[in-house]
Amino acid sequence: xxxxxxxxxxxxxxxxxxxxxxxxxxxxxxxxxxxxxxxxxxxxxxxxxxxxxxxxxxxxxxxxx
Numbered sequence: 360x361x362x363x364x365x366x367x368x369x370x371x372x373x374x375x376x377x378x379x380x381x382x383x384x385x386x387x388x389x390x391x392x393x394x395x396x397x398x399x400x401x402x403x404x405x406x407x408x409x410x411x412x413x414x415x416x417x418x419x420x421x422x423x424x
Contacts, residue, residue, distance in 0.1 A: 362370075381389075
């Protein structure tokens with residue numbers, strides 16, 4: 360069903376008026392949370408990777424001997 364371009368623009372403006380933008384404090388808080396969690400996850404997965412690598416290396420060493 361085709362919509363009149365003027366009616367479409369009016370509908371877009373009405374929907375855009377419903378948007379609630381976050382405050383500056385909310386943006387800063389969520390940005391800090393994302394950075395902290397990204398750092399924590401990178402440390403966690405690095406430790407898991409080291410553990411798996413150590414396990415595989417030692418397992419292969421035991422098999423080879």
